[in-house]
Amino acid sequence: MPPTLTDEALDYLIASAGLTLDAAQKADIKTIHESLTAMKARVRQKRGHMAELAHSFGFTAEDL
Amino acid sequence: MTIPTLAEAAALIAAKKISPVELTQACLERMAAMNGALNAFILPTEERALADAKAAEAAIMKDGPIGPLHGIPMGLKDIVDTAGIRTTCQSKLLADNIPDTDATCAAKLAAAGTVLMGKLTTHEFADGGPSFDVVAPPARNPWNTDHFTAGSSSGTGAAVAAGMILCGIGTDTGGSIRGPAALCGIAGIKPTYGLVSRAGVAPAAFSLDTIGPMAWTAEDCALMLQVLAGHDPKDPASADRPVPDYTALLGKGLKGVRIGVIRHFHEEDSPVSQPVLGGIADAVSVFREMGAAISDVTLSPLQDWHAAGSLISMTERAAAYEEWARTRLDAFGERVQRRLMLGALVSGVDYVQAVRRRRELRDELRNAMRNLDVVLTAAAPGEAPKIDAIARWDVFAAPSFTIPFNVSGYPAMSVCSGFGPSGLPLSLQIVGKPFQEATVFQVADAFEKGTAFRGKRPAMIAA
Numbered sequence: 001m002p003p004t005l006t007d008e009a010l011d012y013l014i015a016s017a018g019l020t021l022d023a024a025q026k027a028d029i030k031t032i033h034e035s036l037t038a039m040k041a042r043v044r045q046k047r048g049h050m051a052e053l054a055h056s057f058g059f060t061a062e063d064l
Numbered sequence: 065m066t067i068p069t070l071a072e073a074a075a076l077i078a079a080k081k082i083s084p085v086e087l088t089q090a091c092l093e094r095m096a097a098m099n100g101a102l103n104a105f106i107l108p109t110e111e112r113a114l115a116d117a118k119a120a121e122a123a124i125m126k127d128g129p130i131g132p133l134h135g136i137p138m139g140l141k142d143i144v145d146t147a148g149i150r151t152t153c154q155s156k157l158l159a160d161n162i163p164d165t166d167a168t169c170a171a172k173l174a175a176a177g178t179v180l181m182g183k184l185t186t187h188e189f190a191d192g193g194p195s196f197d198v199v200a201p202p203a204r205n206p207w208n209t210d211h212f213t214a215g216s217s218s219g220t221g222a223a224v225a226a227g228m229i230l231c232g233i234g235t236d237t238g239g240s241i242r243g244p245a246a247l248c249g250i251a252g253i254k255p256t257y258g259l260v261s262r263a264g265v266a267p268a269a270f271s272l273d274t275i276g277p278m279a280w281t282a283e284d285c286a287l288m289l290q291v292l293a294g295h296d297p298k299d300p301a302s303a304d305r306p307v308p309d310y311t312a313l314l315g316k317g318l319k320g321v322r323i324g325v326i327r328h329f330h331e332e333d334s335p336v337s338q339p340v341l342g343g344i345a346d347a348v349s350v351f352r353e354m355g356a357a358i359s360d361v362t363l364s365p366l367q368d369w370h371a372a373g374s375l376i377s378m379t380e381r382a383a384a385y386e387e388w389a390r391t392r393l394d395a396f397g398e399r400v401q402r403r404l405m406l407g408a409l410v411s412g413v414d415y416v417q418a419v420r421r422r423r424e425l426r427d428e429l430r431n432a433m434r435n436l437d438v439v440l441t442a443a444a445p446g447e448a449p450k451i452d453a454i455a456r457w458d459v460f461a462a463p464s465f466t467i468p469f470n471v472s473g474y475p476a477m478s479v480c481s482g483f484g485p486s487g488l489p490l491s492l493q494i495v496g497k498p499f500q501e502a503t504v505f506q507v508a509d510a511f512e513k514g515t516a517f518r519g520k521r522p523a524m525i526a527a
Binding site for chain 1: 367371372389405416417419420426457
């Protein structure tokens, strides 16, 4: 059961993002909260704290 | 004039059996006849096309063609900057935007002597279509104009299929080349991440974005990629490595080529339509008859790849367009507004977890392909849907078959694998190892030449 997205929590997230949404847009975005929560769960694996990001990079000759 | 492939046209031009001006005029006639119904071009550039064609013709008469793209009519997706030519990104926000310089890919195609036919319809900032509330209407499918082209390289897909151009530029963040190629029945390749410069092309999601060719055949895509590939210091992701001959393996057959089938993607994780399934099975039989070794491949569920790619995409997009989202959200079409709103709901930790998952998935594919040359799966779940039947929140409707290879960065190509009961194209996706596009073209070309699907064009061309 995904955590409930309360109106207050949604208002906080929208304000933090600097967006200005009307009531219809807020209602619209709440409809996908469960699907988005499921997506977030899929990228969380038992991997331990040492697991790297895909973006890790090495220096090339141009950096020297 | 029947519509030649790029390769056929190049041979005819080199033999002086057709002139670039004749070829361009034939494409302009098809554009005039069909663009009103297809909206493939947001901005035709007829005068530029004729000027380019005349210049090409004069140069070829004097010194011969400088390469196979010399005198070839092509188009650029309207998120590609073109010096002095309006580039709207299909958005009211850039309705009057005229860049000062060409994107690297546009400059390379111009230097190769191509004929610029115009700017091609896209989804707004390469995202979220079809939209009817942006700067111009969406492209329609030439096989049936009631149906969707997919996107976001929608105009490129429609224009190539309808023979208005012989090739065009698409961009692909989660499938925006391969989707329209699949639904419009053409060939389109998302190259390895970093192979083609993104400089001068509006971003969708920086770490997933790729630029690539769309054309009638795999061979045509190979010829086009030969011009586009190569290091560009203006793109921080650009790979600095030699450019191979992308046509080197064409016609070499498939004897001994090792092909894996990611069967669970399209049979279990997100079952495709029966005709698509049959098309893939038939393709596997064709490959086997050609001498390829076929085996099954198991990866993490398609939904995991989709989740990682989608979270990365929605976050990077929200970052790229944050300023406008904060100050002019209403100026975007509704579909892109919704996509940008999602950025508010994805935390920094969510994004990093998606990028960590990305590394695991990429490693998984690398290991799975250690003893394979290419892998196959579906490119699209079925025939093109009706243009008014696209889900409001399509990113949550079904997992994408194409985004796994943006997540991994591997080259992936869609080719036509037949036609469904509605007469619309079916498709197949062929995926190679990084920078092994020549092998992808080898397999795709063998399939096209071993089947009859390249012999059929949309009926509206003849009407």
